[in-house]
Amino acid sequence: MPHLLVVEDDPRLRGALVRALHDRGHAVATAATGMSGLDAAVTDRPDLVVLDLGLPDVDGAQVLRMLRAVSDVPVIVATARDDEPDMVAALGDGADDYIVKPFGAAQLDARIKAVLRRLGPDEPEPAFRVGELVLDVAAREVTLADRPLDLTPREFDLLVYLARRAGQVVSRRELLAEVWQQPLGGADKTVDVHLSWLRRKLGETAQRPRYLHTVRTVGVKLAAPESAGRVPCSDPRPAVPRPTDPQSAAPRQTD
Helix, strand or coil: CCEEEEECCCHHHHHHHHHHHHHCCCEEEEECCHHHHHHHHHHHCCCEEEECCCCCCCCHHHHHHHHHHHCCCCEEEEECCCCHHHHHHHHHCCCCEEEECCCCHHHHHHHHHHHHHHHCCCCCCCCEEECCEEEECCCCEEEECCEECCCCHHHHHHHHHHHHCCCCCECHHHHHHHCCCCCCCCCHHHHHHHHHHHHHHHCCCCCCCCCEEEECCCEEEECCCCCCCCCCCCCCCCCCCCCCCHHHHCCCCCC
């Protein structure tokens, strides 16, 4: 279980992050100030630090520089500062990733896992199975009902990202950020076009989906086709008339 340190001064956001990350299998410690976060990062040695920049005592950028002087712990900067110079400066100071508020817990979790995977031991990722769809990430091969699919590199990356979150709705913004590496946004049309190509190769359409399900105004999810509705089997035994209650069968007495 990865041990995380969240350095965030907003108590409501800090609590929400703790709950969300804990639900996703992380052990989470927190700090509300830059100096207490720096002390915890050095003393407790977490696997990764999620660091806000707008801290009440010391700016998070300075905390990052001080931390890098004494530790190589992975750091994801999570901040409302969306200016490119701030992002470039943080990455130049040693941040491993940069995410702009507001963000979803699923996106932060994905970035945490990506950083830990990139910096951790190089272990082969297991194949993913969603229904009859099988994705071998190491071999970059996809089969559907044991028949290989000819996907472009971008189509493969998009399908793998969705397979890692099978059953979860993923926003177009997250797909642009993670698959196309456009953290500051981009054209949703790019995602739609590639999803259309994927659907064609999966033998489905947006109107009649099997694996790729669009959730209107939210995003898309990859899920196995639902089993066809079954018609209830009729009982072969002949129906037996229910006995009639003599009292209910008797004519109603009137006054």
